[in-house]
Amino acid sequence: MDLLDYHRGRLSPRRLRVLIRHLPRESALVRALHGEAAEWGLTEHLLAGAVDELAVGNWLFVTANSGEQADPPPRPRPVPRPGVEPEPDPAATPAEIAAFFGAPARGGD
Known part of the structure; x- marks a missing residue:
């Protein structure tokens, strides 16, 4: 042509x-x-979403089955996608939760 x-x-x-x-x-x-x-087409976006959900599931499993004194593993970061800015982690820290409920934060948190 x-x-x-x-x-x-x-x-x-x-x-x-x-x-x-x-x-x-x-x-x-x-x-x-x-x-x-x-x-990035629909397939790539769906695969990235599946990878993100699997990583969060694994993170939750490890966190739930760790000892109480063990440091929690870092929350997994989502797969970077073109044109999408990463969102800040919505999870609150233990100190922020304690402050919200008016309780003093424990020393190691």
Whole structure:
């Protein structure tokens, strides 16, 4: 396909628009317009979500089965996704929970 056919009158504007809209994710134009996000489709986002949920499940299992005196393992970070800024950890620290309920925080927390 020659893009000069558009200027020669052999390629309609509608046909050109359809061709551009249906370019594959690997095309140079799509990568130039969308950057790294062009490489992430529905499958990649679903897999990243599954990995995140599995990591949280494993973290909860290890945390629940650790000794009371053991330091808790760090909460897993989500898989970075293009175009999405990581959200801050919503979990409160033991000191924040104690302050909320008006109880003094324990020394080691």
